[in-house]
Amino acid sequence: MEQFDFTLIDWSRAQFALTALYHWLFVPLTLGITFIIAIMETIYVKTGNPEWKKITKFWMTLFGINFAIGVATGIILEFEFGTNWSNYSWFVGDIFGAPLAIEGIMAFFMESTFIAIMFFGWNKVSKGFHLTATWLTAIGSNLSALWILVANGWMQHPVGMTFNPDTARMEMMNFWEVLFNPNAINKFLHTIYSSYIVAAVFVVGISAWYLLKNREIALAKKSILVASLFGLIFSILTVGTGDESAREMANSQPMKFAAMEGLYYGTDHAPLIAAGVLKDDPIPENKDKKDFFFEIEIPSALSYMAFLDGDAFVPGIHDLVHGNEEQGIMSYYNKIERGKIAKQALTDFKIAKKENNQLAIEKLSAKFNDKEFLDNYFAYFGYSYFEDPHDIIPSVPFSFYSFHIMVMLGGHFLILFTVLLIFLYKEKLHQMRWLLWLTLWTMPLAYVASESGWIIAEMGRQPWVIQDLMPTMTAVSNIDSNSVIITFALFFITFTALLIAEIKIMLKQIHIGPNDGGH
Amino acid sequence: METVKNIFRFYVEGFKNMTWGKNLWLIIFIKVFIMFAILKLFFFSDFLGSQFENDSQKSDYVLEQLTTPNK
Numbered sequence A: 001m002e003q004f005d006f007t008l009i010d011w012s013r014a015q016f017a018l019t020a021l022y023h024w025l026f027v028p029l030t031l032g033i034t035f036i037i038a039i040m041e042t043i044y045v046k047t048g049n050p051e052w053k054k055i056t057k058f059w060m061t062l063f064g065i066n067f068a069i070g071v072a073t074g075i076i077l078e079f080e081f082g083t084n085w086s087n088y089s090w091f092v093g094d095i096f097g098a099p100l101a102i103e104g105i106m107a108f109f110m111e112s113t114f115i116a117i118m119f120f121g122w123n124k125v126s127k128g129f130h131l132t133a134t135w136l137t138a139i140g141s142n143l144s145a146l147w148i149l150v151a152n153g154w155m156q157h158p159v160g161m162t163f164n165p166d167t168a169r170m171e172m173m174n175f176w177e178v179l180f181n182p183n184a185i186n187k188f189l190h191t192i193y194s195s196y197i198v199a200a201v202f203v204v205g206i207s208a209w210y211l212l213k214n215r216e217i218a219l220a221k222k223s224i225l226v227a228s229l230f231g232l233i234f235s236i237l238t239v240g241t242g243d244e245s246a247r248e249m250a251n252s253q254p255m256k257f258a259a260m261e262g263l264y265y266g267t268d269h270a271p272l273i274a275a276g277v278l279k280d281d282p283i284p285e286n287k288d289k290k291d292f293f294f295e296i297e298i299p300s301a302l303s304y305m306a307f308l309d310g311d312a313f314v315p316g317i318h319d320l321v322h323g324n325e326e327q328g329i330m331s332y333y334n335k336i337e338r339g340k341i342a343k344q345a346l347t348d349f350k351i352a353k354k355e356n357n358q359l360a361i362e363k364l365s366a367k368f369n370d371k372e373f374l375d376n377y378f379a380y381f382g383y384s385y386f387e388d389p390h391d392i393i394p395s396v397p398f399s400f401y402s403f404h405i406m407v408m409l410g411g412h413f414l415i416l417f418t419v420l421l422i423f424l425y426k427e428k429l430h431q432m433r434w435l436l437w438l439t440l441w442t443m444p445l446a447y448v449a450s451e452s453g454w455i456i457a458e459m460g461r462q463p464w465v466i467q468d469l470m471p472t473m474t475a476v477s478n479i480d481s482n483s484v485i486i487t488f489a490l491f492f493i494t495f496t497a498l499l500i501a502e503i504k505i506m507l508k509q510i511h512i513g514p515n516d517g518g519h
Numbered sequence B: 001m002e003t004v005k006n007i008f009r010f011y012v013e014g015f016k017n018m019t020w021g022k023n024l025w026l027i028i029f030i031k032v033f034i035m036f037a038i039l040k041l042f043f044f045s046d047f048l049g050s051q052f053e054n055d056s057q058k059s060d061y062v063l064e065q066l067t068t069p070n071k
Ligand code: HEM
Pocket: A156, A186, A187, A188, A190, A191, A194, A195, A197, A198, A238, A239, A241, A242, A243, A245, A246, A249, A406, A407, A408, A409, A410, A411, A413, A446, A449, A450, A451, A452, A453, A454, A456, A457, A458, A460
């Protein structure tokens, strides 16, 4: 491990985390609010009631601000792939480079056409045409998240590819297997559905503020009705897709699953920790150490969540590190040995290539096409970079808390939307000041939940960039760490300025409220 | 031809009639300028592209990295 420059690795990771988390502050609102606006405009077109047009235009304004400030922040991540993560980009570039570029160009043209019609087209194109453009903006922006999430899903569960030692690249064997990778499907659905919750909370939060200020009563109530219904439906679907994601994780990333539940020792009838406070980050060997200060358990629920069977055995961190023969779990020690055999084969290939030894090249190339070798050795290639299996355990507190915060907030949103609908129906919402304050203060929590989702997804899979194949430290480019520190600072300043601009312009527009003027 | 003209006019009028939205365009331009003219140009060169001339050299380099990672 001493061959790696950890200052460079840590700063490269910090930089990627910073830019990804900031980028993600803008995306979920766009994904969700476009659909809410499309629903509102549909009601306007169906009823002809100008109040709905006013409502549609008001939320469209806020969407415009968010879109303008957030647009293109994701390109920064692509810069980083080429500069800071060049080994990784080369390793997978063949597969994801072209589709991501096509997606970017398509999204740009779709968005610049349909968004222009949305904003400039009132009274210039027919109502039906305008409505179509609004729906297409919503669908287009959601579809433009597809391929990047498929790529992320593949990194968590690499399928449909094979490694070519000659080019040092992964090559696509089966496009459909990559696209319909269960990890990718769940990730896409869970990401967009949960983003709809963020947008719904945004709409009910601002509407609650209007009710507290006794302003824009009709707009606020109508918006709460649409957004709460929308939010409630997608809260239920978010729980469903999250549950599916957890099951997929239990199968393809059991260490991440154990870490997010703080499960050190595997057991059958494993309980789900509904809430708890971790004591510290105990070493898996230390069996006597208590893991939690306190915990609330739901008996057998974790076994059920992982394998749809309350009796099933769920492996803990200890089982994965040391193996568990009874349960047929291979130890990390064994995986390291197998990974090293695969790496030796690659090293031999490299030497043969340098010496232009055709016979050896052919023999070794055949090995990299041999299923037995691929399944039993190359599948653990990434483990070869480690000597101590304890370096392959992600941070348990990070994984545990981010997962539990996300899930608890998911419950909070679901209840909140339900309660808002009940009081709206009873026509008592306006008087329920505590509820309106709670709704307002739930706005930042929606962002916390969404960012926590990414923290569990990305921190929980460490040390892997590509599960079992490429650890983060090998993915990084060998560049000067000082330049990474400088760009980290530059990004921090630029993104913080953008965020402040977003909040300021947004607040100003909310204070002004809906007006029938232009944009 | 008429359609192209109409589309062009649609965009021009749209931009002309913008009120507060013009500030957003200013922000977009400043942002894109910082990103491409400063960050991309001075800080984010394509690492492999700037070091090697062709794909085969890039492959050899990455293979070297994967088998004997550098300090
Ligand atoms: C309430 C029940 C929920 C469950 C069971 C759940 C489950 C999960 C799981 C297991 C992951 C990790 C997937 C992976 O690493 O591959 C995840 C990720 C994520 N979650 Fe949740 N989640 C829930 C609610 C929420 C809520 C309320 C939000 C936001 C409003 C949210 C947003 C996210 C995001 C953005 C990700 C990252 C993308 C992904 O990996 O799918 N989740 N969730």
